[in-house]
Amino acid sequence: MIKNQSVNAWIEEMKALVKPDNVVVIDGSEAQYEALRAEACSTGEMIKLNEETLPGCYLHRTAVNDVARVEDRTFICAKTKEAAGPTNNWMEPQEAYKMLYDIAKDSYKGRTMYVIPYSMGPVGSEFSKIGIELTDSIYVVLNMAIMTRVGADVLDALGDSEDWIRGLHCRCEIDESKRYICHFPEDNTIISVNSGYGGNVLLGKKCFALRIASFLGKNEGWMAEHMLILGLENPKGEVKYIAAAFPSACGKTNLAMLIPPEKYRKQGYKVWCVGDDIAWMRVGEDGRLWAINPENGFFGVAPGTNEKSNPNALASTRKNTIFTNVAHDLDTNEVWWEGLNDNPPTNALNWRGEEWDYKKYDKADKVGTSGAHPNSRFTAPAENCPCISSEFNSGKGVPISAIVFGGRRAKAAPLVYQSRDWDHGVFVGAVMASETTAAATGKVGVVRHDPMAMRPFCGYHMAEYFQHWLDMGDKLGDKAPKIFNVNWFRLDDDGNFIWPGFGDNMRVLNWILDRCENKVDAKETAIGYVPNAGDIDIEGLDDVNADTLAELLNVDKDVWTAEAKDIEEFFASTFGDKLPAELADSLNTLKEKLN
Numbered sequence: 001m002i003k004n005q006s007v008n009a010w011i012e013e014m015k016a017l018v019k020p021d022n023v024v025v026i027d028g029s030e031a032q033y034e035a036l037r038a039e040a041c042s043t044g045e046m047i048k049l050n051e052e053t054l055p056g057c058y059l060h061r062t063a064v065n066d067v068a069r070v071e072d073r074t075f076i077c078a079k080t081k082e083a084a085g086p087t088n089n090w091m092e093p094q095e096a097y098k099m100l101y102d103i104a105k106d107s108y109k110g111r112t113m114y115v116i117p118y119s120m121g122p123v124g125s126e127f128s129k130i131g132i133e134l135t136d137s138i139y140v141v142l143n144m145a146i147m148t149r150v151g152a153d154v155l156d157a158l159g160d161s162e163d164w165i166r167g168l169h170c171r172c173e174i175d176e177s178k179r180y181i182c183h184f185p186e187d188n189t190i191i192s193v194n195s196g197y198g199g200n201v202l203l204g205k206k207c208f209a210l211r212i213a214s215f216l217g218k219n220e221g222w223m224a225e226h227m228l229i230l231g232l233e234n235p236k237g238e239v240k241y242i243a244a245a246f247p248s249a250c251g252k253t254n255l256a257m258l259i260p261p262e263k264y265r266k267q268g269y270k271v272w273c274v275g276d277d278i279a280w281m282r283v284g285e286d287g288r289l290w291a292i293n294p295e296n297g298f299f300g301v302a303p304g305t306n307e308k309s310n311p312n313a314l315a316s317t318r319k320n321t322i323f324t325n326v327a328h329d330l331d332t333n334e335v336w337w338e339g340l341n342d343n344p345p346t347n348a349l350n351w352r353g354e355e356w357d358y359k360k361y362d363k364a365d366k367v368g369t370s371g372a373h374p375n376s377r378f379t380a381p382a383e384n385c386p387c388i389s390s391e392f393n394s395g396k397g398v399p400i401s402a403i404v405f406g407g408r409r410a411k412a413a414p415l416v417y418q419s420r421d422w423d424h425g426v427f428v429g430a431v432m433a434s435e436t437t438a439a440a441t442g443k444v445g446v447v448r449h450d451p452m453a454m455r456p457f458c459g460y461h462m463a464e465y466f467q468h469w470l471d472m473g474d475k476l477g478d479k480a481p482k483i484f485n486v487n488w489f490r491l492d493d494d495g496n497f498i499w500p501g502f503g504d505n506m507r508v509l510n511w512i513l514d515r516c517e518n519k520v521d522a523k524e525t526a527i528g529y530v531p532n533a534g535d536i537d538i539e540g541l542d543d544v545n546a547d548t549l550a551e552l553l554n555v556d557k558d559v560w561t562a563e564a565k566d567i568e569e570f571f572a573s574t575f576g577d578k579l580p581a582e583l584a585d586s587l588n589t590l591k592e593k594l595n
């Protein structure tokens, strides 16, 4: 079936290394997927869920030691350590290949090699790029089939081109001590061994669409970003698009599928989801920035997803979805997770597959006592989403009016502010910091610097990445999107969230778009433009009055003086004199304005 010689040559090379019993090329047909689902169920790799209430849905459990991305075992194997930069682990490429090939050697014996031809982006679009993933996991095949565009038409679109990304995944023994997720940006190659967790093994996602693609983007003059894309439709039927970067598990999926508060809905406002995790953006013929979502599905965090927080995400998971590491209700053969509803199943297995007593749930030990793992996931087709954008499959993309950065910050960042210009906006993105979450292994809740939410995903030196952002601003000139920062997670002195978040975030998005169209004024502060109190609509919010709004918008001089010091230390210790001058200038301006 495969005619492309470079693809065939590489498959032969990898076959000789991993020695599969047989090779199956994934053609994208429903018949082939159905056979694979049946096989996975017969071996226990997947469990078929209730066909009446969850048609086409399956449950999978990963190994207990393999439930999140492993940043400490993720490497950028560029030729030099300098090219990988200070925010990435680095391994010398030849050394890395040798180590990985030693681990991968013979690892498919007794197993099948699945060859997955996939396109990131609509097949044939000028934005899109093609990858071939080899895997010994049916779970990976079926997830890739949801998350990307897979099949024979991808091979047709590739033709005899050598421009494609190699991805080798070997489950091996799921041995933590030999788990490596390695990227060879100069060779367009990804190798992942000893894991079965999505973020480590669905190689189209973080590995290709962010780490490798960010490197390609720098060289080819476009951007690969950890951003959702949404379209906000006003009562006149005009749709404006926003791209927003938040660290993992900080609500990108919720924002991307937001349902406007009732009063806005009645006026005719709507939100359309283009993507919830990744944006590829290019300067279009008209000089504006255009974006596509290269993915074809959602790999969303299950806990906390419910009828109120994100009805669209929940609806997306009601058919043809794969659930990973959630609780299994044995009475109904359905799934459950913390925050789904107040009725935990009484006859259930937890994410580890053990009998589970919901009464023993202890918030302080979620991993040990919860039904679902805190980083349990749903893999749902984008076409299931009730608010999927009509432009979702458009190869042309959508024009971006505003770029929004945000994180989990208890105090420093106000609800929203706007940068003074593009270069200052790059600074605003570069100084993003957020509390860590369960999406990656390691301690949860520690504030860390996460520039543009790309710290775990930038495939090259991050100071050069900042420079690339500045260069894109030069290309875009006065057509550049405006840049903002939001913080939905501000706490009061008792530790309660002050802003209601979820659908009400629409009130902030409206201000952002009004600013893009010069419809409202703003107050200049040391950190940028903050809304005038009357310009954020709080009508109908029970818990937010003028005083709370003032607190939410407050830019505290002492807090920001400490923040500026912290930024200075972060810049100096991480980037030294590689930091672009524009960012050092923005920091100096901030310090001057605070004085």
Ligand code: OXD
Residues within 6 Å of the ligand: 069, 199, 247, 248, 249, 277, 299, 439, 440
């Ligand atoms: C994700 C992540 O899965 O950021 O999107 O971890």
Ligand code: MN
Residues within 6 Å of the ligand: 226, 247, 248, 249, 277
């Ligand atoms: Mn993500």
